Amino acid sequence: MNLAEEILTIGIAACGTMLTRFLPFILIPSNKPIPAFIQQLGKFLPPAILGMLVIYCYKDLPANLNLNALFEITAGIITALVHFWKKNMFLSIGIGTCSYILLLNFF
Amino acid sequence: MDNAKTAAFKFALKKTMPIMTGFLFIGITYGVYMHQEGFNFLYPTLMAFIIFAGSLEFVVASLLIHTFHPLSVFLLALIINSRHLFYSVSMLEKYNIDGWKKYYMIFGMCDESFSVNYTTEVPEEVDHGWFMFYVTCLNHFYWVFSSMLGGLFGSLIHFNLNGLSFVMTALFIVLFVDQLIRENNHVSSLCGVLVSSILLVILGKEFFLPLSMLLITLIFYIKENRKVKAHESS
Structure with a gap:
């Protein structure tokens, strides 16, 4: 080019x-007023999008089912559990990411 | 600067800290990648500024070293970023504020800007419009700055902290869990996770997003139709 x-x-x-x-x-x-269907769609979509974005983060997984995939899933579950428990964004992200780094570097 | 505006900036800074960490890592990786392909640092920097859509920029970087195919670039941009249509439909009301800020916020609506701006409950003393604007600005800045760093110091930077990019995944998981806690009805959340994961396995990572969106919209359409019919018959 x-x-x-x-x-x-x-x-x-x-x-x-x-x-x-x-x-x-x-x-x-x-x-102009937003058509009712679009307005309802706009209300329905966001939770679905947030779910879709989580799956999007794991998009390379089906093609590479290796140990790293297992680490990513484990760290993801840890993040979610910590967040359900403490509801503190920084704590959940911190613990989740640290556990991933530890898994990746020490196993 | 008045108080509500200053408060908006501080609150936006706090809410985007995880994004800063994630973008720093991914942006540098992207800059280093372009550096290794032989591009001057201006390429990743300007592309980050003008396109501001991470996954597409990686693809464009790989296209730039091949022959020129304008139509396929355009189609790729539409396919990879089709999810943004969903963001805009969801933000029609929230982003409907006066003045130029709105246009910049639409321009800068990447995954992270959308997710934070949609999910954050803004305290009373914080100006909502300015908060959403600063979130967009800060994300844009983190992305351009880290891409530039990667492009400039590409040959000098070596990562030892493998795995820091997981910050982005953790952020999206946290936002999703918050949504699950907040909502009474999980139909939409589960629909998003199930449809997209099934289609990812069947179709692979290139095309699963646009088709998931179509299917989710279809499910919503059927659900609404049923509701209307049930209403009419009662």
Whole structure:
């Protein structure tokens, strides 16, 4: 690729990304009422998205079922349990991440 | 600066600390990767600034060393980032604030900005609009800065702290658990986890997200239809 093609490639990638973020706001401008179905959908979606994002973090797992996969799952469960128990974001993330680092480096 | 605005910045800083840690690690990795591919540090820095979508940037970095295919770049951007459509639909009301801040917040709505801005319950003394704006700004800054570091010092940096990137996974797990605790009805949460994990196993990591979104929307549509019908017949 030459410089012009590189700039175009980066520009197109940026435009594609912007399209996915702006499209709903363009289709439903703020001065008009949000259609009932979309409004309900917007209320239904977020918990599903948060669940989807957790799975997204584990997207490389099915293709690489090795010891590291086991560590990632174990550390994930530890994070969740600590959070159910203490409900302290920093504590849960800290303990979860430390347990992953320990598992990874000492086993 | 008035108090509500200062409080918003401090609160945003606190809420984005885990993201700072995660981005520092992933951003440096991304910068080092581009450095190793032979790119000047300006590439990862500017790409981080303009595109601001981590997973896509890794893909674009690998595309830049091949022949020019504008259409496939565009389609890849749409497929990889299709989940952002869901974020925007969910944020139509929350991001509907006056002025230029709104446009920047939509521009900067990466996974982390969306998750924090959607889930955080903002205290009364904190200005909500400015909080969401600062969260976006700080995330953007962490990402650009760490990508630049990786690009600049790519050959000097060696990671010893293997596994720090787990911070991001831990963050999303924590936000999801918070959601489970807060909600009375787990249909949507479970739907998200089940649909996406089944499709990940069947379809693989490239295409499972857009199809999960379609399926989740379809499930919602059927559920709403049933509700309407039940209402009509009663």
